[in-house]
Amino acid sequence: MxxxxxxxxxxxxxxxxxxxxxxxxxxxxxxxxxxxxxxxxxxxxxxxxxxxxxxxxxxxxxxxxxxxxxxxxxxxxxxxxxxxxxxxxxxxxxxxxxxxxxxxxxxxxxxxxxxxxxxxxxxxxxxxxxxxxxxxxxxxxxxxxxxxxxxxxxxxxCHRAVSSTNIKKALSERQLTWANAALGRPYSFYGIVIHGNQLGRQLNFPTANLAISSEKFLPAKGVYAVKVFLEEKEFIGMLNIGNRPTINSKETRIEVHIFDFAKEIYGHTLQLQLIAPLRKEKKFSSLADLKNQLQKDKEITRKILHDLMISQKAIK
Missing domain, CATH: 3.40.50.620 (HUPs)
Incomplete structure (x- = not known):
């Protein structure tokens, strides 16, 4: 073109x-x-x-x-x-x-x-x-x-007009299944990996903090199961969009924990595909409680993406 x-x-x-x-x-x-x-x-x-x-x-x-x-x-x-x-x-x-x-x-x-x-x-x-x-x-x-x-x-x-406005509304309401179906593909965005405060490492859940375009539409705050693409390689992970209320932060962060990954990738560009919402953002009473929830999130994410892979193979 x-x-x-x-x-x-x-x-x-x-x-x-x-x-x-x-x-x-x-x-x-x-x-x-x-x-x-x-x-x-x-x-x-x-x-x-x-x-x-x-x-x-x-x-x-x-x-x-x-x-x-x-x-x-x-x-x-x-x-x-x-x-x-x-x-x-x-x-x-x-x-x-x-x-x-x-x-x-x-x-x-x-x-x-x-x-x-x-x-x-x-x-x-x-x-x-x-x-x-x-x-x-x-x-x-x-x-x-x-x-x-x-x-x-x-x-x-599903009796709803497919339009950019309605897709944005669905993303804002965590209706990711409808939004992805209306798009004909998972909703995605690109982000450059930047330095964070390394709280995730303290919890044994290191995250890549992302800087994205200010013009990019973001879904509702919360945790999502995602696919992550780096230099044509595909990974799975979980994304958090929010203010991290457990540590009383006011700044909105976009950070992804990539499973089974340990490389330093500051300055690299990641593409994230949103597959399913896991939960809304929540304030936990302690970092230990947050860590326990992150482990549960990880197990759910693995199951969601494993089931997705099986269903895609069955279709093929």
Whole structure:
């Protein structure tokens, strides 16, 4: 997949099959749109082009300073590339872009610059200033300009619409099973290993403290069973997100205990996949009680991940 820095940088003249949106998470609902995009592209023998925005339009329009994303731009690009999209345009969402009317956006950007022959949109998508470009409005414009317009209906999982907003809500409520199913993969994030206060070593549960992007969305505080990836090697472990109330800490820490692992990895980048929630964060009466609970957490984590491995083998 080739990444284009803006619509102004697009310099191809051939007609394209096109879609646009944030695609944050590249979840199952997004994949339905992308599958249709690729189907149309193959059928019409045209390249598939997807336009996404940076920052999120809602972040720009609301003035929010700390918008949280399910996928970083690079993670999104990796997922889209793996799905087979030919081009991703990353459009800066600024005052000039936000002020475009649906007519100007379609006529000046989609037709004159990008030369679209088909447009695939989601069920809740609106184009242009003040979201005036509804499906009905776009249908009229498609007839005026002669391009095919296709709207993908909502994708539902367990009677719940799959959307980035609903996935964030599920993660915030520790509903990891639904969130992972809606994503089509375990929710994951990357972190750089930094120095901590080494309390875990005192408890015989050494942890890797992680620094992650301030824009990354985090699930609810608590303990999770996770898979850990380091330099293409896979490990298992348990992750804690929280303030460590047993030692009266106020600082939120993200730390992972990797099972059967003893290397120094400061400065290395880990990828963590969240597999299952274990428990909420809790204040224990002593470090000894905390250590006993960590041992129980470890045993439960081993069982969860062992059972997962068995079930995956059975499916294969």
């Amino acid at each position: 080739k990444i284009i820095s803006s619509t102004d940088a697009w310099d191809f003249s051939d007609p394209v099959v096109f879609s646009l949106g944030m695609f944050d998470g590249v979840h199952l609902g997004h994949r339905e749109i992308i599958n249709k995009l690729l189907l149309f592209a193959r059928r019409e023998h045209r390249p598939s082009v997807l336009l996404t925005f940076n920052p999120h339009p809602r972040q720009f329009l609301s003035g929010a300073c700390h918008w949280k994303y399910l996928t970083s731009l690079s993670e999104k690009a990796d997922h889209l590339s793996n799905l087979g999209v030919d081009y991703m345009i990353v459009q800066s969402f600024d005052e000039a872009f936000a002020s475009l009317s649906p007519e100007h956006f379609v006529g000046d950007i989609l037709i004159k610059k990008l030369n679209i022959c088909s447009l695939i949109i989601g069920y809740d998508h609106h184009l242009g200033r003040d979201k005036k470009g509804s499906y009905t409005h776009l249908k009229t414009l498609s007839l005026d300009y002669g391009f095919i317009l296709e709207q993908q209906p909502a994708y539902r999982l």
